[in-house]
Amino acid sequence: MMDKYEYQYMYLQGLKKNLQARGYIASKYFRKDEIDNIIVDSLKYFCKEFEKWVINNIKNFNDILNVIGCYSGLKSDVDSKRMILEEELTDFLHTCRYILAISPFLKLDYTAARYTSATNMFFPELLTLTYLIQLYNQYRCINSLCPQDIIVADFTSSYLSLDYSDSSYMDLLSQSKLKGQELLATNLVDYDLGLRFGETLKATFGKAAESLLAFMQGPDPIYDLNQMSFSDFIAITNGTHPNPTKFIQDDETQYIPFDMSKGVLRYLNDPFITQLILFEKDTDLLSVIINPMKQEHRTRFKPIIELNCNGKKVYYTTRYLIFETFSELASNQLPFHGLPEPWKKHKAIKKLADEAHKKVSDEFEDLIASNLEGHYTFFRNITFIDNVDLCKTEVCDNGIK
Incomplete structure (x- = not known):
């Protein structure tokens, strides 16, 4: 059986051939819009490969029940901190969730060959695809957040390679995750x-x-x-x-x-x-x-x-x-x-949603204000800027209102 690196190499080779057949013929791509298209097309390829594997292998009804139960138990263990969240476990939980997401599409029966058992839930090919999906989705997010061209798609070797044009972006990514955890502001959660x-x-x-x-x-x-x-x-x-x-x-x-x-x-x-x-x-x-x-x-x-x-x-x-x-x-x-x-x-x-929204908004604003106080001049409850009504002005995201 191949290890995960051999599977990655196999899928990245297949991805390169798929993208070249779709018209990506340059040796390297740098522009944000081109990179975004390459990443989305890559994710489509990985998703189709994931779906193909599940359709071909998960046919017994009890295999899906095993995935449902396994995901529920492991995710609960992670939530309650009884289990340390590591990369392999993260990929496995995402793999189970992805299987469940497409499970209504499967044609199952009770007598098909079993792929899993209560003690065996190993999906090496799917774990590899999940890792690649997570990796490429991270590239997609970073590419959308940075105004400059920061990702290079390299077709010169036997497989497609994506990488950051500047290694310092990896440090920025780590910092953004830490800042994101701080902004979760768990002390503001209303458990009632x-x-x-x-x-x-x-x-x-x-x-x-x-x-x-x-x-x-x-x-x-x-x-x-x-x-x-x-x-x-x-x-x-x-x-x-x-x-x-x-x-x-x-x-x-x-x-x-x-x-x-x-x-x-x-x-x-x-x-x-x-x-x-x-x-x-x-x-x-x-x-x-x-x-x-x-x-x-x-x-x-x-x-x-x-x-x-x-x-x-x-x-x-x-x-x-x-x-x-x-x-x-x-x-x-x-x-x-x-x-x-x-x-x-x-x-x-x-009514309950409106009350919850106001409570979270007010307390989050107070949290931000407490960090700004004494460092910056700031204003609250601004509804107009240069006679523009901020409450009614349309906001566009990628051309969509």
Whole structure:
């Protein structure tokens, strides 16, 4: 079996031939617009190769269930800091997510040859493609952020090579990641917002939302009595223990793929449930990669996955996938009016979104102001500049209003 470097070489050779067939005949390219086209065409090539491999190899229904469960368990471990996030693990998690993103398109059955087992989830070719997708997408982001020509595409060797024209850009990239982590401002996160969001959804959508959120929350916690003293037990029972969660057993049920078909079919036209289903028509791996905040194509926003098995549509998820979605919607979408359009039409949800937006905006402005105070002169609440209304003036991004 080839190692990852041999796979990279193979795919980069194939990429060069593909791009040359599409008219890239110069030995080197430098201009921003040309580089951007090369990168996007490269990502299209990698995505097609990824899809081709999955279609040819993931045919047994249980293989997809293994991917769903494996992603849910590993991602939860990373989120809870029980596992260190390393490059290989990052690539593996992205690989699982990409497989799930296109899984509604697959034609599965119960008797096809198995590719995975509960103890074997190794995808060497896909891991290589995932690495290349992540690398080229990073080039694309940096190319779009820098006003000058900074990336060189070199076709002179037997494969396509991309590199920065100035090595100092790698240092700038590292610095930007650190600054990005600082700007996350985790101390401003309103952890009560998720509870209010859930209650608002239940009050707005009724039984459908109540059933799904109850499933997400799962059974009552199970305590490991062997790990606690009698005084701990009494304090937990009385509700006075300072840290009762330290005695809770791991809830493995949150990673188990669950057949939601009966419930989904009951609410298939429900405006709440339908926004959470990844249908076959939603599969678009390229969009998942280059438009990560676009909700239509990602399990991060659509955790109930439509699968085709023996000609029948079934709907699967895990409690973790649903939890991931509602955490994303409450923390990162609700305060910025990023919820699904059918949800935002309801007054109670719009009111909660407006309140969350104002709270986050005000506190983030205060955070920025506290860093500027004493160093720079700055102004707040500016609505006009040179008689131009900043609230109404159209903004264009690559020619799109």
